[in-house]
Amino acid sequence: MTTRRMNEAKDRYYMSLAIDLARKGTGRTAPNPRVGCVIVKEGRIAGWGFHKACGLPHAEAEALQRAGGDAKGSTLYVNLEPCSHHGKTPPCSSAIIEAGVSRVVAAMKDPDPRVSGRGFSMLHEAGIEVEVGPCVAEAVRINRGFIKRVIKGHPWVTLKAAMTLDGRIADESGWSKWISNEWSRKRSHILRTEHDAVLVGIGTVVSDDPKLTVREVSGYSPRVVLLDPSLKVSPGANIFRYGKPLVIASTRADSRKVRVLENAGAGVILLPSEKGSPALSDVLGCLADEGINELLVEGGSKVLGSFLSERLFDDVSLFVSPRFMGEGKPLCGEVRWLALENAPSVFITKKTLVEGDLWIEGTVKCSLD
Secondary structure, three states: OOHHHHHHHHHHHHHHHHHHHHHOOOOOOOOOOOOEEEEEEOOEEEEEEEOOOOOOOOHHHHHHHHHHHHHOOOEEEEOOOOOOOOOOOOOHHHHHHHHOOOEEEEOOOOOOOOOOOHHHHHHHHOOOEEEEOOOHHHHHHHOHHHHHHHHHOOOEEEEEEEEEOOOEEEOOOOOOOOOOOHHHHHHHHHHHHOOOEEEEEHHHHHHHOOOOOOOOOOOOOOEEEEEOOOOOOOOOOHHHHOOOOEEEEEOOOOHHHHHHHHHOOOEEEEEOOOOOOOOHHHHHHHHHHOOOOEEEEOOOHHHHHHHHHOOOOOEEEEEEEOOOOOOOEEOOOOOOOOOHHHOOOOEEEEEEEEOOEEEEEEEOOOOOO
């Protein structure tokens, strides 16, 4: 192996460690990205860090603090371009320069217009060697929600459902416990930990009164978003007992109901509505403004069907039970496509068979194009 290839392999190795560290911030960093950092001096790791939560020190600052004087003359690995602006914390590029780091290896440029190459420019001007690119595909993946929010103004949207082989997500009465097996239900809770918010419609809350919390696995519960145009939800619902939900309603909603829900701890956002419900595109824009990078949609037939028909989703995560239900609530509600070629499609990225249930993951190819 040539020296160049050995150096490239070394860069990929340390970058993979930085990305692993970045994952530790999952569920806590929004609206910020997930970032990990490793500082290497003379072949050993001198410092490391990751961004734990919004408002706390950035990954580079943590790693520099751990490295101390060893940061001078070192190589710093980070999965995203160091920031160059003052926010809740000082700019990381300045701290890197002051610490005397000799070389910075970043997986990708920060798409945030407040940074977008400015961090690299600051480092270059200070005489620091900068390389960009190792492990870029994985770096994009772990921050796909942040990237989409800052570029397109919407969070990354994952549609999640448990269904039977004939595509039913509940029986005729709306009852859906338990279509999937215990493993699938546990994996669903892991999915929640990987998203900043979970969205349902008022029909789900009325029929199931879900908690929408994370249970049986470690991790943080996402913020609950409720689509409730007419504010039919009761402040005694479980989503109020276990958190402070964000309720999206129509500007036509009763102002007295708004006050009741706000007094119960909810945030209420009123959006214009032409057909009774606010447009989903407006809802997603509003959630992006709230700093939500990744959104998990766990709604019923109507909500899932709406996201599908308007093609406002990026991922699907489907748990398929080996049963037939016959009559019942379909996955897509009353959605109609005039021709097969017009129906939305995804690229199946993973299939997992566990204890009879089939877990299917798929992605829309153009989500970050």
